Amino acid sequence: MTSEEHLRRIAATVLEQSIALQPEERVLIVGNPEEASDLICAAYFQAAVEMGARPVTVRQPAKTITDMSDPVVLAALSTEPDVIFSISTDKIGKDPHGLHIGYVGRDAKKYTSIFDRITEGDKRSRAGTSPGIKLDSFLRCMEIDYTKMREQAAALKAAIQGASEMRIETPAGTDLTVGLRGRGIFVDDGDLRKPGIHGNLPCGEIFLSPELGTARGRIAFDGVIAIGPECLIPSAPVVMEVKDGYVTRILPGPNSEAVEASLKDGEARALSMGKEDYAHNTWGVGEVGLGLNPKAEMIPDMLEAEKVGGTCHVAIGSNYDRDMPALTHYDMLMTRPRIWVDGRPLKGYEG
Numbered sequence: 001m002t003s004e005e006h007l008r009r010i011a012a013t014v015l016e017q018s019i020a021l022q023p024e025e026r027v028l029i030v031g032n033p034e035e036a037s038d039l040i041c042a043a044y045f046q047a048a049v050e051m052g053a054r055p056v057t058v059r060q061p062a063k064t065i066t067d068m069s070d071p072v073v074l075a076a077l078s079t080e081p082d083v084i085f086s087i088s089t090d091k092i093g094k095d096p097h098g099l100h101i102g103y104v105g106r107d108a109k110k111y112t113s114i115f116d117r118i119t120e121g122d123k124r125s126r127a128g129t130s131p132g133i134k135l136d137s138f139l140r141c142m143e144i145d146y147t148k149m150r151e152q153a154a155a156l157k158a159a160i161q162g163a164s165e166m167r168i169e170t171p172a173g174t175d176l177t178v179g180l181r182g183r184g185i186f187v188d189d190g191d192l193r194k195p196g197i198h199g200n201l202p203c204g205e206i207f208l209s210p211e212l213g214t215a216r217g218r219i220a221f222d223g224v225i226a227i228g229p230e231c232l233i234p235s236a237p238v239v240m241e242v243k244d245g246y247v248t249r250i251l252p253g254p255n256s257e258a259v260e261a262s263l264k265d266g267e268a269r270a271l272s273m274g275k276e277d278y279a280h281n282t283w284g285v286g287e288v289g290l291g292l293n294p295k296a297e298m299i300p301d302m303l304e305a306e307k308v309g310g311t312c313h314v315a316i317g318s319n320y321d322r323d324m325p326a327l328t329h330y331d332m333l334m335t336r337p338r339i340w341v342d343g344r345p346l347k348g349y350e351g
Contacts, residue, residue: 007043008050010142014201015047017146019128020193023052025082030073032062032089036135040087053083062089064229066269066327069093077114084115084127084198090229091131094327099273112325115198123196130201130303132229137304141202141295146190149204149292153189155348156206156290160185160341165214166288167340168312172222172237174334176314178288179214180341186320189292204293204307209319213245215285219314223298223333224305225255228262231300238332240316247283247316259332263316266328273327281326287315289331290339290349302331310349312337 015021027048031041041057048055060070069092077084086092095113097103102110105121118125130138160166160180168176190203220237238259239251250260263282270278293307306313317329339346 004039004043006139007039008047010138011040011043011047012050014128014142015044015051018190018192018201018203019083019126021048021051021053021083025053026079027053027055027083027085028076028079028081029055029057029085029087030076030092031057031059031087033059034062034089036133036138037087037089039135040130040133040138041085044085044087056081060093063091063093065091065329066266067091067093068096074114077118080118080122080124082125082195084119084125085201086127086129086131087133088129088131092129119196119198125198126192126195127198128192128201129198132231132301132303133201134299134301134304137202137296137299137301140297141204141293141304141307144190144202144204144293144295150189150191152292152348153187153206156346157185157187159347160206160208163341165342168288168334169338170220170222170312170334171336172334173218173220173239174337176215176217176219176242178285179211180208181211183208183211183321200303200307202293202296202304202307204296204309205289205291207287207289207320209287209321209324210245210285212323215242215245217242219332219334221314221332221334223308223311223313223335224300224302225259225332226262226302226330227255227258228265231302231305233298233300242285245285246280247285259330262330263328266317266326270327275327278326281324282317282328284317284319284324284326285314286317286319286324286326286329287313287331289313289315290337298333298335305333306331308333310337311335312339
């Protein structure tokens, strides 16, 4: 089997089991002119053609989390394709109209990007996003038992839903408590079969945005951490102190200065746009997530690393309930977590 055939087979598996692609559906594939992106985009394109769909590929220069998308990409998204794939070296980019003016979805909510409006707001498109995907990750992590993962994710969601508080401890020194009241539990289990749903590919996590102002304690990140568009495994844990939902201090350490510099850069970019709330929220605790993918490995690539089964990650920056907006959202991992929900061990999740 040639490499191209192998890639196409994996793409076909995703289109069948995760996307449930139908004949004549329009598929927009957004990529960058880099080898991994090109190969994966081509695999999805060919597999979609063979399934009777109508794919189109659009390429733009690589974008970071604070760059703006090319206008052609935003125009392509505005056509409301049935299926969207973002196969980006880093990110698909921000939407300037959405940031400064905004879009209103059919649900009457306001959105800061056309992507969010046509998926979550209008429920017209479904999407698989692969920010920073490596070819090895595509080959290793996409052929999984999707049914089993969906069952595990559903059980964990049921165990957390309706709880008031979560506590996380790790051997590296994490002791973090977050409130859960009124917060949604998000599941990224590869089930992208209905319009309005979008998630990562490879998939494999359950995550939430902490109740505003409740995160408190200490986080010791000893797994993969994001520093701007780059990721690394720290030589010693990066330790942060948290109070009232925000990072108040990053303790000195081998990688601490680089982490702090990346957060300060996001803060400065927000201030340059006149968005003081975004700048303040750069330091907010925006996400707590639990990895579920049995094939994911702890490599310096956040798309895969945050899916590693038995790990926990926290993101500093924007959240998923859309009430703490920021330009940045940097995930960082903790290994061997012990997790309690309302004082009870979280069943079905062993770190």
